[in-house]
Amino acid sequence: MPSGRKYLHAGFTLMELMVVMAIIASLMTLALPRYFNSVERSREAVLRHDLAAMRDAIDKFLADRGRYPATLDELAEKRYLRKLPVDPITDSATTWVAVPPPPADGRDGVYDVRSGAAGTSLDGEAYESW
Template identity: 50%
Template sequence: MQGRFLRGFTLVELLVVMAILMLLLTVAAPKYFNGIERAKESALKQTLVVVRDAIDKFHVDNARYPDSLEELAERKYIRAIPIDPITESSETWQLVAPEEEMPGELYDLHSGAEGQASDGSLYAEW
């Protein structure tokens, strides 16, 4: 049984492969997580555009602003109350009331997320 050799990887070979994988991960991981944040910000911007458009259409159709996001959903101006992609909740929206002489309770809305976007602006100001 002298001609028989065990086949497999040496410890050095495994360490080299692991070092290469770690190097690749340190380059790829930040780009991946930044991509996720950019996607959430884009989704928030699109959600705000759609809901604000629905508020404007409601105002044109009814000569008043809606009383809540629920009313927009019930009257089919939006399919459902949207989820804020940053906070991942539909309960964190900051509602802006119209001026005093205008009927209704919902003139505009902003994200309830704290913090800054990648461009340095505050989410609550969008």
């Protein structure tokens, strides 16, 4: 190697790194709100599906046995559901709210099921009204 040659050091300057970080930060401010919004929408879609599946299981239980299930757990015990689903909003299977049948029906048990989650959906509806 000749000693008279200068070697150039390859690399990025601080200014170049700052510009790249500013561009990444700008892109993140656009992408993150959409990401969290889509996560919330997917939880709400799972909640709607779980409610529909449990209501369908209650209807099938009534058609087969002539009565409403005494508890939501009975749906899983009698194999109308594999297991009681987890509420995706509360992350718990114990927060479901069992709705009794109307008094005019003259029966006991679980007539309907609702989410026990507090708060409202992205559409403005309360989760407990679904």
